[in-house]
Amino acid sequence: MQKIILTGDRPTGKLHLGHYVGSLKNRVKLQDSNEFDEVYLMIADSQALTDNFDNPQKIRDNVLEVALFYLACGIDPKKTTIFIQSQVPALTELTFYYMNLVTVARLMRNPTVKSEIKLRGFEESIPSGFLNYPVSQTADITAFDATLVPVGEDQLPMLEQAKEIVHSFNRIYGETLVEPNSYLPENALARRLPSIDGKNKMSKSLGNCIYLDDSDEEISKKVMQMYTDPNHIKVSDPGKVEGNVVFTYLDIFSTPEDFQKYLPEYHNLDELKEHYAQGGLGDVVIKKFLIKVLIDVIKPIRERKEELIKNIDYVYKVLEDGVKKANEKANKTLKRVKSAMKIDYFDDNKFLEEIKNKFN
Ligand code: ATP
Ligand code: MG
Numbered sequence: 001m002q003k004i005i006l007t008g009d010r011p012t013g014k015l016h017l018g019h020y021v022g023s024l025k026n027r028v029k030l031q032d033s034n035e036f037d038e039v040y041l042m043i044a045d046s047q048a049l050t051d052n053f054d055n056p057q058k059i060r061d062n063v064l065e066v067a068l069f070y071l072a073c074g075i076d077p078k079k080t081t082i083f084i085q086s087q088v089p090a091l092t093e094l095t096f097y098y099m100n101l102v103t104v105a106r107l108m109r110n111p112t113v114k115s116e117i118k119l120r121g122f123e124e125s126i127p128s129g130f131l132n133y134p135v136s137q138t139a140d141i142t143a144f145d146a147t148l149v150p151v152g153e154d155q156l157p158m159l160e161q162a163k164e165i166v167h168s169f170n171r172i173y174g175e176t177l178v179e180p181n182s183y184l185p186e187n188a189l190a191r192r193l194p195s196i197d198g199k200n201k202m203s204k205s206l207g208n209c210i211y212l213d214d215s216d217e218e219i220s221k222k223v224m225q226m227y228t229d230p231n232h233i234k235v236s237d238p239g240k241v242e243g244n245v246v247f248t249y250l251d252i253f254s255t256p257e258d259f260q261k262y263l264p265e266y267h268n269l270d271e272l273k274e275h276y277a278q279g280g281l282g283d284v285v286i287k288k289f290l291i292k293v294l295i296d297v298i299k300p301i302r303e304r305k306e307e308l309i310k311n312i313d314y315v316y317k318v319l320e321d322g323v324k325k326a327n328e329k330a331n332k333t334l335k336r337v338k339s340a341m342k343i344d345y346f347d348d349n350k351f352l353e354e355i356k357n358k359f360n
Contacts (some may be wrong), residue, residue, distance in 0.1 A: 001178070005030055006146035008042030008085070011062035012052060013204035014211040015069040020297070021190035021252055022152030026183060028074040030150060039080040040144045040326065041070060043319075046086045047137070050130040051120055067315055069212055072305035077318045083326035084319060085140065090330035094139035094337060099132060101168040102161070107131050112157045119205070138162040142177045143330040150183040153191035154201060173340035190252045198227035198245045213302040216295050223291045228283050238279040246286050247273060254293045262292045 007023055009015065015024065031039050043066050048059045063084060070082055085091060107113060113134060117126055137158050141149060142165075149159060159182040166177045184191050192201050195208035202209050210222050226246050232239035241247045250269055259266055263285075266272045272289075275281045308315060338344045345351040 001147065002037040002145065003035060003148065004038045004040070004144055004146050004178075005036050005148050005150065006040040006042065006141055006144045006180075007150050008044045008140065009066055010044045010048040010204070011059050011066045012048050013062060013207075014065055014209075014213060015073075016202050016204065016209035016211050017294070017297075018152065018193035018202035018209070019069075020073065020212060020301075021185060021187075021193055023150050023185075024070075024073050024075075026150040026185060027080075030148070030183070031076060031079045032074075034079075036148075038144070038329075040146070040329075041075060041080050041082045042085050042140055042326075043067060043083070044085045044140070046092070047133050049086075050127065050133050050136075051116075051122075053127070053129070063319075064312075064315065067319055068305050068308050069301070071308055071315065071318070072301045073212070077322070081322045081325045082318055083322035087323040088143070088326050088330050090327070090334040091136065091139045091143055093334055094143055094330075095132070095136040097337065097341060098135050098138055098165050098169070101165050101172075102135055104131070106161070106164075107134060110134055110157045110161055112154050134158050134161045135165065138165045141180045142166060143333045144326075145178040145329075145333065146180050147178060148183050149180050152193075152201075153184065156182055156184075169337075169340075173337075176336055176340040187252055189248055193252065194245055194248060196222050196226045196245060198243065210294065210298075212298055213305050214298060215302075216299070219294050219298060220291050223287050223294065226287065226290075228286075232283065235282040236279050239276045239281065239283075241273045241277055246283070246290055247276070249290055250286070250293070253297060254289075258289075258293050258296070263289050 005027070007027055009019060009023075027039075027041065030036060043063050045059050045063055048062075049056065052059055067082060071077070075082065108131070113131065117123060117130075122130065134157075138161065141162050149155075151159070159180060162180055166179050169177050194200070195202045195206065196210065197208060200206055200208060210219060214222070223246070226249075228244050228246055229240040231237065250272070254269055256268055259268055263272070266275070272281070272286065276286065335344070335347065339347065
């Protein structure tokens with residue numbers, strides 16, 4: 001069986017550190033491993049419209065933004081096909097057929113959908129398009145025969161739902177669709193990067209993010225506002241490491257080299273944590289260290305993005321070519337699906353023969 005990757009992001013805003021550690025970093029790693037036959041990366045504009053249908057300009061504006069971030073983070077269009085969801089009609093068609101295979105009750109039980117409905121205040125009037133977005137995600141994944149889907153933790157219920165739909169489809173119509181598997185970051189903390197206030201996951205819709213093109217000043221400002229331990233008032237007070245957002249970020253982003261470079265008094269993060277827990281280590285020290293660590297992650301991405309902006313024609317062409325390739329692949333799957341569902345009337349002579357036999 002071929003090894004194929006598909007993932008994507010909603011063009012609802014700039015990409016942030018959560019995307020980077022939750023999925024983007026893994027996508028670049030997997031792309032460069034050369035272990036995969038095909039890699040697809042989708043800008044999920046149709047899905048973004050399910051809860052932003054009244055603001056199409058926002059989605060349109062962010063399509064290019066997301067593409068710029070992909071390229072700036074190291075996605076290579078020679079290895080990865082970047083495309084825009086709405087420009088691949090087969091995906092919409094597949095969604096329609098898969099909708100028969102899932103109940104409204106099951107969609108309402110999806111924990112991510114549940115919390116997103118609450119967040120968006122949809123409780124009393126859920127747009128049916130929004131409720132169905134897990135089905136459309138199944139269409140995206142299966143259209144490309146994806147075997148692996150690198151995602152953050154919030155997407156696991158979507159993958160479960162996709163597997164269920166694949167099983168139902170194959171049971172009813174015969175073995176047609178490929179079952180996907182999720183791929184999570186190794187570091188469990190990176191699977192759901194918290195926002196700077198520690199209350200939620202970092203998310204575009206909540207506007208609580210450190211973006212991948214923030215200036216050094218913006219990064220500093222946001223880190224200085226980060227939630228630490230409210231009971232750690234004096235430097236001499238013992239501090240709590242668990243639930244302390246600065247330490248969560250250090251766990252994810254800092255390396256032993258960062259300590260050598262910026263905080264040589266400590267060999268590693270464990271020593272820093274120990275000192276903090278004992279007391280005698282102030283928040284400003286750990287925050288200043290984190291600022292340097294994050295600038296080292298974000299600055300190269302920001303600078304590459306600035307370079308790419310000077311060459312927008314190139315980025316546009318990448319998307320145009322990607323859409324072409326994505327259509328070729330998805331149309332093949334759609335053909336397979338329609339044949340399994342017996343709605344392939346004009347693909348060959350079978351239907352004609354059947355009706356002739358019936359009436360002759
Ligand atoms: P929105 O608020 O519009 O839903 P988002 O910030 O949740 O935006 P998505 O486009 O929905 O971003 O998610 C794209 C990918 O990034 C998914 O694989 C998702 O799991 C991952 N991701 C998003 N936020 C985080 C986070 N805070 N930590 C880890 N992974 C994340
Ligand atoms: Mg999301």
